[in-house]
Amino acid sequence: MTTPTTIDKEIPGFSGSVALIGTGPMGAPIARNILAAQVPLTLWNRTPEKARAIGGGTVVASPAAAASEVVLTVLPDLPQVAALLPGEDGLLKGWKTAGIEHPILVIHGTVSPVAVAEFADDCLRNWGVTVVDAPLSGGTIGAEEGRLSIMVGGPPEVVERLTPLFGLYSSTAVHFGQTGAGSTVKACNQIVVAATVTALAEAMALASTAGLDLEKVQTVLAGGLANSEVLRQKGRRWIDQDFEGGGSAKNQLKDLNFIAEIAAARGINLPLATCLQSAFEEMTATGDGDMDHTGIYRTILA
Structure with a gap:
């Protein structure tokens, strides 16, 4: 050894x-x-x-x-x-x-x-x-x-x-x-990440159906209050329609399930997290669970 x-x-x-x-x-x-x-x-x-x-x-x-x-x-x-x-x-x-x-x-x-x-x-x-x-x-x-x-x-x-x-x-x-406190903070972080990814995916879906140039739309978003690290790191995925690799939807769902567990244990209702959980359940159920979580775009447009 x-x-x-x-x-x-x-x-x-x-x-x-x-x-x-x-x-x-x-x-x-x-x-x-x-x-x-x-x-x-x-x-x-x-x-x-x-x-x-x-x-x-x-x-x-x-x-x-x-x-x-x-x-x-x-x-x-x-x-x-x-x-x-x-x-x-x-x-x-x-x-x-x-x-x-x-x-x-x-x-x-x-x-x-x-x-x-x-x-x-x-x-x-x-x-x-x-x-x-x-x-x-x-x-x-x-x-x-x-x-x-x-x-x-x-x-x-x-x-x-x-x-x-x-x-x-x-x-x-x-x-x-x-021990356990770090994972509770990560749950807070993941609510924001999942929500931001989904919000941007919805925005890109709306822009796409309107025939808009997604790259130009993202330039405007990045110049204002809608800017985020998610947009910086993940924005090209919507432009290129490339959802392979990255942080998977099934892992995002795993995190959201943990969030539901914590919320239940603390007796708190988290309506947005519950909606996100349902959205990623739908994405994984359609066979897209191994895709990057930005692929929720495909679920929105399905």
């Missing part, structure tokens, strides 16, 4: 070994930003070729081999993170073999705040693993440019230790409370 490398380039306020699991559209640019800072990084991905394509770091054959003092996971949902722990090839065995007594497991995916809080309690009680939920906003462009926004939940002393590391691939990292 490959032993994770201890960081030898000093990051002010941080020391320890680091691994990243999940080198997909978000994980890969995060890894590249960490490596660009000359920080040794251990990488594992279910498809090894994707990890090797990063062109740096130490690519290992199992989660156990990736067991480091800090393990960053960039995976779709909590079940994929939980599946990393057990077995001979799991993180728990790897941490034990490496003699790491108090590992930190960072969850960068968007997960249920309720479920991740329970998961964190179980991990700390049963294995001494501290779980930090740190969902991301900024999309693949934000990840590539190292200017993600990170919403963090976890013990203050652990978050303080992680903050310099987060700074290698984010422009904003804010601690909101114990």
